[in-house]
Amino acid sequence: xxxxxxxxxxxxxxxxxxxxxxxxxxxxxxxxxxxxxxxxxxxxxxxxxxxxxxxxxxxxxxxxxxxxxxxxxxxxxxxxxxxxxxxxxxxxxxxxxxxxxxxxxxxxxxxxxxxxxxxxxxxxxxxxxxxxxxxxxxxxxxxxxxxxxxxxxxxxxxxxxxxxxxxxxxxxxxxxxxxxxxxxxxxxxxxxxxxxxxxxxxxxxxxxxxxxxxxxxxxxxxxxxxxxxxxxxxxxxxxxxxxxxxxxxxxxxxxxxxxxxxxxxxxxxxxxxxxxxxxxxxxxxxxxxxxxxxxxxxxxxxxxxxxxxxxxxxxxxxxxxxxxxxxxxxxxxxxxxxxxxxxxxxxxxxxxxxxxxxxxxxxxxxxxxxxxxxxxxxxxxxxxxxxxxxxxxxxxxxxxxxxxxxxxxxxxxxxxx
Numbered sequence: 001x002x003x004x005x006x007x008x009x010x011x012x013x014x015x016x017x018x019x020x021x022x023x024x025x026x027x028x029x030x031x032x033x034x035x036x037x038x039x040x041x042x043x044x045x046x047x048x049x050x051x052x053x054x055x056x057x058x059x060x061x062x063x064x065x066x067x068x069x070x071x072x073x074x075x076x077x078x079x080x081x082x083x084x085x086x087x088x089x090x091x092x093x094x095x096x097x098x099x100x101x102x103x104x105x106x107x108x109x110x111x112x113x114x115x116x117x118x119x120x121x122x123x124x125x126x127x128x129x130x131x132x133x134x135x136x137x138x139x140x141x142x143x144x145x146x147x148x149x150x151x152x153x154x155x156x157x158x159x160x161x162x163x164x165x166x167x168x169x170x171x172x173x174x175x176x177x178x179x180x181x182x183x184x185x186x187x188x189x190x191x192x193x194x195x196x197x198x199x200x201x202x203x204x205x206x207x208x209x210x211x212x213x214x215x216x217x218x219x220x221x222x223x224x225x226x227x228x229x230x231x232x233x234x235x236x237x238x239x240x241x242x243x244x245x246x247x248x249x250x251x252x253x254x255x256x257x258x259x260x261x262x263x264x265x266x267x268x269x270x271x272x273x274x275x276x277x278x279x280x281x282x283x284x285x286x287x288x289x290x291x292x293x294x295x296x297x298x299x300x301x302x303x304x305x306x307x308x309x310x311x312x313x314x315x316x317x318x319x320x321x322x323x324x325x326x327x328x329x330x331x332x333x334x335x336x337x338x339x340x341x342x343x344x345x346x347x348x349x350x351x352x353x354x355x356x357x358x359x360x361x362x363x364x365x366x367x368x369x370x371x372x373x374x375x376x377x378x379x380x381x382x383x384x385x386x387x388x389x390x391x392x393x394x395x396x397x398x399x400x401x402x403x404x405x406x407x408x409x410x411x412x413x414x415x416x417x
Contacts, residue, residue, distance in 0.1 A: 023113045031267035034334050036324050036325075046263075055309040074124065145361075154375070256336045
């Protein structure tokens with residue numbers, strides 16, 4: 001086998017694994033941060049649960065979603081005369097994104113890994129060809145979503161928690177109100193999960209269900225979930241509820257289960273989408289190395305998806321605690337009802353935006369949602385200093401990733417060409 005192929009191919013695989021590791025270390029806080037912060041589950045349980053669902057999402061659906069990252073920002077056809085330039089650009093973009101994600105994780109700051117890879121691809125395209133290499137219309141479209149999605153998450157989380165507060169906590173008998181309300185929340189949550197799962201399958205080669213079937217299954221799953229929730233909450237013995245605190249603690253306890261289910265859903269969705277940030281460029285590199293031409297960019301081997309899934313799980317289990325602490329504890333106080341509100345609103349925003357074709361950052365939506373539930377208690381309940389740090393990191397992610405990718409690309413050209 002060609003030694004150059006082994007060198008570049010091996011380097012590409014190692015770098016892509018590093019990207020997946022960094023995504024697991026930073027982005028998986030999206031799914032588990034609020035659950036850990038509310039003490040619904042421990043950090044070890046979060047790592048185990050997220051690892052299972054992140055990997056499942058990556059392997060079952062990620063193989064199809066990954067194809068979209070290969071040519072959305074920089075058109076590979078522009079490099080048909082010299083495919084090696086495109087290969088070095090993809091390597092530079094991967095490495096630049098991973099370095100910036102790792103730096104952000106070190107400082108416990110949740111960022112958008114999608115922003116990192118998009119910024120890195122922009123940097124490569126600009127230095128390799130110039131502004132004409134970039135699909136600026138698509139970049140503007142993506143940029144709009146980065147602004148609007150956290151605002152949508154914040155408003156929706158505020159609204160959901162406000163409803164919980166009004167129909168449960170602000171009543172004369174809060175726990176009795178919770179017993180009546182919990183089945184409705186369970187219905188809404190599981191119906192959403194069921195519906196979104198079917199919609200995710202539309203992006204795959206799995207057999208497609210008719211709209212009637214989707215609605216029927218969705219309503220059935222929601223109804224069964226509501227019945228289970230009703231049985232559970234009526235069998236639950238909270239003990240004495242002589243004080244408001246005892247009643248509130250019992251309410252938070254029954255919401256733990258809904259929060260964990262929501263976290264599993266977000267982890268599955270995250271794994272199915274964000275594995276593309278690591279594996280999309282790698283798949284392009286491996287296809288070109290194998291055939292020597294740009295036209296070969298098409299399929300994504302399953303072993304690459306498994307590599308990305310493993311990398312995400314390893315990153316979560318080693319450094320994931322850093323950003324989980326920020327999401328779950330530093331922005332505002334998190335309880336199971338607040339964590340449920342944040343996770344539920346995040347899932348809704350991501351689902352709706354996906355259906356209208358608007359790309360979003362799960363990280364930004366969740367941070368916006370956590371801020372929203374903090375505002376529901378009043379602005380003093382939110383740590384504005386940490387929010388400013390997070391937003392500053394968001395703003396500089398694209399230019400820093402772009403500049404880093406450009407520098408690495410120049411270095412690779414000098415060394416390898």
